[in-house]
Amino acid sequence: MTESTAGESVATQTPTKEALLSAQGLQKHFPITKGLLKRQVAAVKAVDGIDFDVYKGETLGLVGESGCGKSTTGRLITRLAEPTAGKIMFDGKDISHLGTGAMRPFRRDMQMIFQDPFSSLNPRHTVGTIVGAPFHIQGVKTPHGVKRAVQDLLKLVGLNPEHYNRYPHEFSGGQRQRIGIARTLALKPKLIIADEPVSALDVSIQAQVVNLLEDLQNELGLTYVVIAHDLSVVRHISDRVAVMYLGKIVEIADRESLYSNPRHPYTVALMSAVPVPNPRRREANQRQRVLLTGDVPSPIDPPTGCRFRTRCWKAQDICATTEPPLVVREGDAPGHQTACHFPVADNEEVAGRTAAA
Amino acid sequence: MVVGPDASISDQVPVGQPPAEAEGPQKAIEGRSLGQIAWRRLKRDKAAMAGGIVIILLILIAIFAPLIVNAWGYDPNSFHQETMDPATQAPTSTFPFGSFDPKHLMGVEPPFGRDIFSRVLYGARISLLIAFLATLLSVIIGATLGVIAGYLGGWVDWVISRAMDLFLAFPILVFAIALAGVIPDKAFGLSGDTLRIVLLIFIIGFFNWGYMARIVRGQTLSLREREFVDAARSLGARSGYILRKELLPNLVAPILIYATLLIPTNILFEAGLSFLGVGIRPPTATWGGMLSEAVRYYTMPHFMFWPGLAIFITVLAFNLFGDGLRDALDPKTR
Ligand SMILES: Nc1ncnc2c1ncn2[C@@H]1O[C@H](COP(=O)(O)OP(=O)(O)OP(=O)(O)O)[C@@H](O)[C@H]1O
Ligand code: SF4
Ligand SMILES: [Mg+2]
Numbered sequence: 269m270t271e272s273t274a275g276e277s278v279a280t281q282t283p284t285k286e287a288l289l290s291a292q293g294l295q296k297h298f299p300i301t302k303g304l305l306k307r308q309v310a311a312v313k314a315v316d317g318i319d320f321d322v323y324k325g326e327t328l329g330l331v332g333e334s335g336c337g338k339s340t341t342g343r344l345i346t347r348l349a350e351p352t353a354g355k356i357m358f359d360g361k362d363i364s365h366l367g368t369g370a371m372r373p374f375r376r377d378m379q380m381i382f383q384d385p386f387s388s389l390n391p392r393h394t395v396g397t398i399v400g401a402p403f404h405i406q407g408v409k410t411p412h413g414v415k416r417a418v419q420d421l422l423k424l425v426g427l428n429p430e431h432y433n434r435y436p437h438e439f440s441g442g443q444r445q446r447i448g449i450a451r452t453l454a455l456k457p458k459l460i461i462a463d464e465p466v467s468a469l470d471v472s473i474q475a476q477v478v479n480l481l482e483d484l485q486n487e488l489g490l491t492y493v494v495i496a497h498d499l500s501v502v503r504h505i506s507d508r509v510a511v512m513y514l515g516k517i518v519e520i521a522d523r524e525s526l527y528s529n530p531r532h533p534y535t536v537a538l539m540s541a542v543p544v545p546n547p548r549r550r551e552a553n554q555r556q557r558v559l560l561t562g563d564v565p566s567p568i569d570p571p572t573g574c575r576f577r578t579r580c581w582k583a584q585d586i587c588a589t590t591e592p593p594l595v596v597r598e599g600d601a602p603g604h605q606t607a608c609h610f611p612v613a614d615n616e617e618v619a620g621r622t623a624a625a
Numbered sequence: 626m627v628v629g630p631d632a633s634i635s636d637q638v639p640v641g642q643p644p645a646e647a648e649g650p651q652k653a654i655e656g657r658s659l660g661q662i663a664w665r666r667l668k669r670d671k672a673a674m675a676g677g678i679v680i681i682l683l684i685l686i687a688i689f690a691p692l693i694v695n696a697w698g699y700d701p702n703s704f705h706q707e708t709m710d711p712a713t714q715a716p717t718s719t720f721p722f723g724s725f726d727p728k729h730l731m732g733v734e735p736p737f738g739r740d741i742f743s744r745v746l747y748g749a750r751i752s753l754l755i756a757f758l759a760t761l762l763s764v765i766i767g768a769t770l771g772v773i774a775g776y777l778g779g780w781v782d783w784v785i786s787r788a789m790d791l792f793l794a795f796p797i798l799v800f801a802i803a804l805a806g807v808i809p810d811k812a813f814g815l816s817g818d819t820l821r822i823v824l825l826i827f828i829i830g831f832f833n834w835g836y837m838a839r840i841v842r843g844q845t846l847s848l849r850e851r852e853f854v855d856a857a858r859s860l861g862a863r864s865g866y867i868l869r870k871e872l873l874p875n876l877v878a879p880i881l882i883y884a885t886l887l888i889p890t891n892i893l894f895e896a897g898l899s900f901l902g903v904g905i906r907p908p909t910a911t912w913g914g915m916l917s918e919a920v921r922y923y924t925m926p927h928f929m930f931w932p933g934l935a936i937f938i939t940v941l942a943f944n945l946f947g948d949g950l951r952d953a954l955d956p957k958t959r
Contacts, residue, residue, distance in 0.1 A: 343855075346859050348855055348858055348859055368861070368863060371861065372861040375859060375860055375861040376861075379859060379860075380855070380856070380859045382852040382855065382856060383852070384852055387851045387852040387853065388851075388852035388853055388855075388856055389853055389856075390853040390871055390874070390875070391659060391875070392658070392659065392874035392875055393874070394658075401857065401860060401862075402860050405857070405860045405861055405862045405866065406860065406861055435657065435658055435659065437659065438657070448856070451856065455860075
């Protein structure tokens with residue numbers, strides 16, 4: 269883990285490895301209760317102890333199959349949910365358990381782009397009201413009035429500022445997502461968490477929105493955490509990628525290192541996924557993945573040892589008894605960490621390969 | 626541009642440029658809210674519009690009943706013994722159906738010859754007043770508790786939901802009869818009809834909030850999960866802001882729909898209570914009370930016909946309008 273040297277800020281021109289956000293042992297268990305007295309009988313271990321840093325100015329991709337806890341992670345670091353255990357440091361301050369009031373000032377600095385552009389905009393509000401809401405909620409004064417500020421934001425995301433008085437239902441999915449992006453930019457945040465920002469959009473629109481996110485990052489110096497269920501979506505924009513499986517990070521590395529030399533069997537499997545022309549969310553489950561057979565086990569009662577062992581073709585006895593730590597494996601670049609006892613080696617003949625049906 | 630789901634503008638827009646206006650000649654860009662779209666749909670629905678017009682007429686009639694009666698008829702409680710046959714106590718009217726007499730448009734009531742036309746008009750006042758205010762009371766209680774239960778969840782939701790079940794399962798008619806039967810002549814500084822009207826409003830309104838609360842709670846539960854609520858929270862909005870600015874605007878439609886459908890139920894309920902003699906007492910004119918007296922004179926059906934028709938038209942108008950409103954505001958439920 270990199271030592272955060274906040275405060276000293278040694279003037280370096282190259283991207284500093286200073287953590288803007290840092291998650292340590294982050295955990296979210298949703299209790300399952302029973303009966304009148306709400307006795308807890310079990311818990312959905314949606315996020316089960318993860319560590320990662322997000323460096324200033326970078327884009328971290330967070331990838332994994334449906335239900336592995338990506339959204340929950342996003343909601344934890346934006347503090348829409350409260351962690352069961354672990355710590356979230358933002359800009360050097362512990363925000364793990366701050367209440368609504370105490371969180372308010374931090375909210376200016378971190379924003380979230382939501383997955384579903386049809387649910388993330390209030391159908392009863394005009395675009396002007398929606399994009400202007402951050403100013404009202406945070407009580408921010410704008411030099412030329414809220415309307416001007418909103419219209420500037422609309423221009424920034426490539427929308428017609430004249431559409432100020434229109435309602436969300438008058439826009440297409442891609443345009444709605446732009447409205448959502450304009451709203452997140454209003455308070456000039458440092459960190460933006462984008463939860464599957466394009467997965468609900470048509471393929472032809474996806475690239476446009478991804479490009480917009482990139483342009484905005486260059487222009488405004490933003491830091492991104494981009495969540496996706498598909499390695500191909502984040503390949504283009506990520507500096508680093510973390511792969512999640514059943515509430516754990518199983519591999520995290522620089523983009524080059526991860527895509528050229530995936531070590532965890534799950535990452536290898538994800539990479540061999542056959543892309544389907546229409547990657548809408550609903551179809552995601554029905555996708556054929558080479559190597560990856562069977563269902564994701566229940567997060568209520570995850571497998572012992574390595575959580576991937578029920579679907580792993582390399583699994584051995586030790587995988588059931590000992591949980592593999594997330595560490596740098598022999599021969600890997602620094603910062604390339606893998607949680608596997610038997611990482612996939614270069615040019616390894618992958619057994620159990622089945623043809624895509 | 627056509628209204629509807631396909632009214633969205635094309636997506637094929639290069640990044641960083643404003644979307645080209647592919648909508649023909651440039652016009653003032655003014656958005657159409659869902660309310661405006663619903664209004665357009667409602668205007669196309671003939672049955673609903675007819676219902677709406679009848680409702681407006683009924684409200685006007687109720688408000689101006691004294692003026693209309695002054696100009697055109699007789700006091701609802703004055704006797705017209707000259708229209709009665711003293712021997713049989715039946716109207717002597719020779720007009721068909723005992724009605725359509727230019728002097729007494731809907732005929733006269735036995736045995737005292739009260740003018741039915743003016744009694745029906747005055748009955749509208751009582752019916753609408755009680756139904757509207759009772760509905761308002763149910764809406765206020767039901768919507769508030771429904772929103773609170775749906776938004777807060779947890780034990781608050783549990784308590785409110787159980788209260789809801791209790792009120793929905795309550796034998797409200799029996800209870801209302803019992804309670805209305807023991808209303809004293811004077812209480813809370815009120816007396817006579819005023820007291821009974823106020824109490825009826827409270828009884829009907831207070832026992833009918835369960836249904837409204839259940840609907841609002843369900844809507845709130847599903848709205849709460851929508852991402853725009855999370856968006857507001859991630860901007861630092863407090864619960865009060867989210868309730869008022871994000872949830873409430875989306876709850877207006879269901880509240881309005883079920884309020885319009887609750888009004889006719891309450892009209893029937895009031896008529897039922899008055900019919901049973903535990904509502905507004907005679908001689909004050911109410912539709913239910915008129916029906917109840919008419920039962921004794923079943924050989925003269927016109928006596929029962931006019932108040933019955935008034936109830937029928939009113940209930941039908943509200944139901945037509947309410948159904949149209951639901952279709953217009955929420956086309957998915959059709
Ligand atoms: N509020 C909640 N209460 C109970 N369980 C929850 C809740 N939210 C999420 N979960 C569970 O936690 C697990 C992780 O959910 P999460 O939404 O984080 O997954 P995800 O990786 O974002 O999946 P997707 O790709 O489908 O969005 C799932 O099993 C889900 O059912
Ligand atoms: S630890 Fe074992 S089961 Fe888990 S991924 Fe590695 S080889 Fe497979
Ligand atoms: Mg998700």
